Amino acid sequence: MTPPPPPPPPAAQADHRRTFPPSPETSGPATTWWGKAWVAALEALSLDPARLARGHAYADAGHVDTITVTPGRVVAYVRGSRARPYRADLRLRTLADDDWDTFLDAAAEHPAHLEALLAKTMPQALLDPDSPLSDVPLLPATAGDLLPSCTCPDAGRPCKHAAALCYQVARLLDEDPFLVFLLRGRDEREILDALSRRNAARTATETREPPSVPAIGAREALEQARLPGLLPAPLPPPAHPGTPPSYPQTRGAPDPLALDHLATDAAIRAHTLLTTGADPIAGLTPWQDAVRIAAAQPGSGLTAATRSLYTSLTRALGRTPTELAKAVAAWRQGGATALEILDEPWDPPAGPFDRARSALLALGHQDFRPSRNRLTAGRFQLRYGRDGLWYGYESDSGSDDWWPGGAAGNDPVHVLDLLR
Template sequence: MTPYGPRPTARGPHTAAASDRRRTFPPDPESTGPAVTWWGRAWVAALEDLSLDPARLARGRAYADAGHVDAITVTPGRVVAYVRGSRARPYRAELRLRTLVPEDWDAFLDAAAADPAHLESLLAKTVPQALLDPASPLAEIPLLPTTAGDLLPSCTCPDAGRPCKHAAALCYQVARIVDEDPFVIFLLRGRDEREILDALSHRNAARTATETRTPPTLPGLPAREALTRTLAPLPPAFPPPPHPGTPPSYPPPHLRGAPDPLALDHLATDAAHRAHALLSTGTDPIAALTPWQDAVRIAAAQPGSGLTAATRSLYTSLTRALGRTPTELAKAVSAWRQGGSGALCVLDTPWDPPAGPFDRARSTLLVLGLNFRPTHNRLTAGRFQLRYGQDGLWYGYASDTGHDDWWPEGPPGHDPVDVLNRLRGA
């Protein structure tokens, strides 16, 4: 094996590929619990076996559980993150792991491609447990740290422990990342997910091409007997899966001409949930939506609020396709989160309600000393506005003083006074 970290290479066609082997994982503000997969538990066991101080490990686990580890960057042979300790400025913790030489990678990939079960497991993005079986050829190539010199922690804190509590916290947080994505282990040893899967696919195709397959001999049946035979009833249909499937991996954003991977991931996840609902209930939950309503629904499913760097590409694609602006979409997303398609209709379509609840609401507000000016289905006073929907609900809106730029605020309700009070409180 090579020294710690990736082997230096001369400037050439492989330099760009090496620089792309980097993944960054956002911080986890709350503990996700201990590792549940065998490879996540194996990482923790290897860490605890190599540690010289169980007390520091316990403090490191507490730091990880409390969300003290910021964003984690993984590159071949190295994991880096800032860990917040007792002082205001965080410490920079680092883990270094030996990378595998090409001969070790060839031996591992040949052994994995030779066994259909191992190959199927890796192509499904899980790790075969044969890695821990001393009798398996896969176990001859160590992916997990096995000796005290194989995993080197370091930290900018003054503690000289091995590891200190900050590096231990990073170790436990890496275990949770590995639990969710075992290919992080392969990246630490020098190769990313796409390199592994491509190499396995090539080896599998080559092995299949060299094999001579004899077609199985099927039992024959006279045509007359086949036509007169009473067939057994078809077996019942398979039950739908308990959850939608996981989207595949997507091309990296640096690839020229490739679609945005975040937008692809969101659309694939949305399609999986829609297909699962159709399979489970026989009904498409969004079949009745217009293209604009569906675009707003897709954008509203993104976490966070407003137009951020993470949503900018998706917003641009959706608005360009529908001839709208990102600001219009952002306002529509606020309405959708307020009350779905009904709230979106209240945002886009003014209407004249019949005499009844609308007039009674205005009278109630006047009795309370609140003079709201009516316009269509809207009551406006200062920087607050109440809109009456055709579903019988009142929707709150707010605007900056002196501006006519109304944005949905808060949940709707049947009582306009309650909606106004929530609007004022916000």
């Protein structure tokens, strides 16, 4: 098996990186034909349907954290049954320049292809086996085309964590088919610019009558009485936040990674405000906002980039990196409400709390000891929130170091099962 070429160095990837925040809940399987084609390619290359099924369940349960896509590579941290996440990594072979020229020339032959790509859809003819593009694969076609890896001890290809990342990528492809091109080596701007140049060259060689376009004089258009009726409809909001620029490492300048964090966070806030009319951080305390920023990054302070971020946030707020890592795990479990469950025990009403304990006993689970809003048995703990949901926690045997795990839910038995 010939491995794909190594990814380009960080400096070369800076302009081609896309980062997608974690999605706590998914909307089901891929819906577009290209998203389904990605899933079909994954399942055709896998030798273990059971691992795929576990990976699909992990993706549906929101276990995949922030996803970073660069040419030939997809990386994300995936949370399993343990408190510490694993890093899943997908590598794809990038296309050579000659392959790109073949693909772009054939795509530019049909104006409908360019129109479809501008509308964020993938023309199915671009993958027709009878077309000139049949030798230029966009989706994985062979075992050497898609190489999954993971930091977990499972040697499966893919393991359940890498499979979860693959299924989540299919959902990202539903929203933005241009990710297929980025995975093969070129970003959206490069593709559109190349197609536009080819389209302009074709247009310049054709003789056409200029189209008849309704016109109005500038003076008449600017008259106060006519102006309101001539204003165009507002543009629709973009499907996702924009990608921030890359920042150079310059002596005396701010840390480029810190600038990238700030710019990415500002873009996400602006997009949320534009599409929902609500500021996502309105009313947050400085600690809650720091946890929110850290939770948007992959991992739990394990990489060099996140270690720097965790250090700066904890130093500013007088906290420790371990406290921040725990808070991040809680935030990913359920936002500000889950963070409150981590920090503040409270006395819940007896009804739902007692019913939960009885339900656990009825299903054969060992006796859970109650303490305020918490039920504890061995290395597992369930915490009841003011929102009426149960939140799972786990700790090493004999330790009182509790970490949030799994997803919150109405059924304490189901929440416990997610921890096991």
